[in-house]
Amino acid sequence: MFSHIDIKGNMNLIILSVLSKNDKYGYEISKEIYTLTEQRIRLKEGSLYPALHRLEKQALIEGYWVEQEPGKPNRKYYRITEKGRSMIELEKQEWISFIKIMGRIICEGESTGI
Amino acid sequence: MFSHIDIKGNMNLIILSVLSKNDKYGYEISKEIYTLTEQRIRLKEGSLYPALHRLEKQALIEGYWVEQEPGKPNRKYYRITEKGRSMIELEKQEWISFIKIMGRIICEGESTGI
């Protein structure tokens, strides 16, 4: 039915936004995005974990391990930093600018409802 | 003042949209986009020409040379094909879906006016 949607370089903003509400672990983030987007966006592990490490290296998020009951795999939770929150605001503004510009380019005299 | 904006994988839709009005040559396309976006998006040659060749290979556009007065560099004009026009419609719909999804992710209970 619905085809997969390309996130087009917005992974950082997506992850930071999801973490801005509360701390989450990797696997939880991917499930959250999957349901939040009505199964349209599925972050694969090969994209998600490198992205989380990248964001951590930039000090936009911080990871901390939380042990689970014996036998269950431990979880690495991530919290957003103050720097990360500033980044959200910045990237959000850029995103809004960009969709306005795109609207102008692709609509050009048409009415598409954007 | 304004920083450069990343076009994040939307080059194809941008070029096709610009060509949907009338035929243009490469250099003209980049200038058109530059002014249309109030100097926010500048397609570099290293991005533009490979993209045009890519689109041509996919038969979404067709190129044809137009000779200029002697001494002036010849121009390679591009026209959009029927297949290209279908692609615009498809990518436009995908884009609209995507910005709706992004809006849901990054707004989440806020009012940002998107």
Added chain:
DNA sequence: GCTATATACCTTGACATTCTATATACAAAG
């Protein structure tokens, strides 16, 4: 016992996209 599914982390290698830099060539402006 075997298989599949779910949880949870991770890395490697390939591919596509985009940029920087460079190359060619001529005209006009300073």
Added chain:
DNA sequence: CTTTGTATATAGAATGTCAAGGTATATAGC
């Protein structure tokens, strides 16, 4: 004579994303 503008093009590097695989445990079905 150097720069800017017009106009094409490619090579190399960086980045981002994905497909595929790997590790490990628990549970459910056959």
